[in-house]
Amino acid sequence: MPIDPIIVIASALAIAVLLASAATHKLRAPTRFARQLTDYQLVPDPLARPIAKMIPILELIIAFTLLVPMTRAWAALSAVSLITLYAAAIGINLWRGRRDIDCGCAGPDQAQPLRPVLLLRNSVLIALALVAGVTPLVRELTVFDSFVTLLASAVALLIYAAADGLLANSPLLLKLIGR
DSSP states (O other): OOBOHHHHHHHHHHHHHHHHHHHHHHHHSHHHHHHHHHHTTOSOHHHHHHHHHHHHHHHHHHHHHHTSTTTHHHHHHHHHHHHHHHHHHHHHHHHTTOOSSBOSOSOTTOOOBOOTHHHHHHHHHHHHHHHHTSOBOOOOOOHHHHHHHHHHHHHHHHHHHHHHHHHHHHHHHHHHTTO
């Protein structure tokens, strides 16, 4: 079943903004990101720094290629692969019982411990990236369609930001209410 181009483009735009934002967080605090990568204990320590330098560049490349219709399907598949890799890293460390490390999800200004709900969040992002890679229904887009696309992307990003803020602050919120 063909999907309306508004949904595909809005999904691509939302994932592109998330990846670009994640990349800028990593580029702003490269030492912290390398330490977070080392904390996952999934790559040898000597490789952590070079990998930490490559990941934000990869995120930026995927983000920009999601915005180009000719490369969107490849970029969406790349985004799915990258987010799945992040989910696997979280899942492996949860399985190991390592919930006390910072997931690296909230940027350099806020630590967020690993929790199973992050796997659900990544599953939603994977679904959104998959939608971005679908070949849309062919139809001419109007100015109103462009407005709706931008608005849909903004709403998706606001929902993500609100949910991510709640996830990052839930330990503090639970402490405040005495749980």
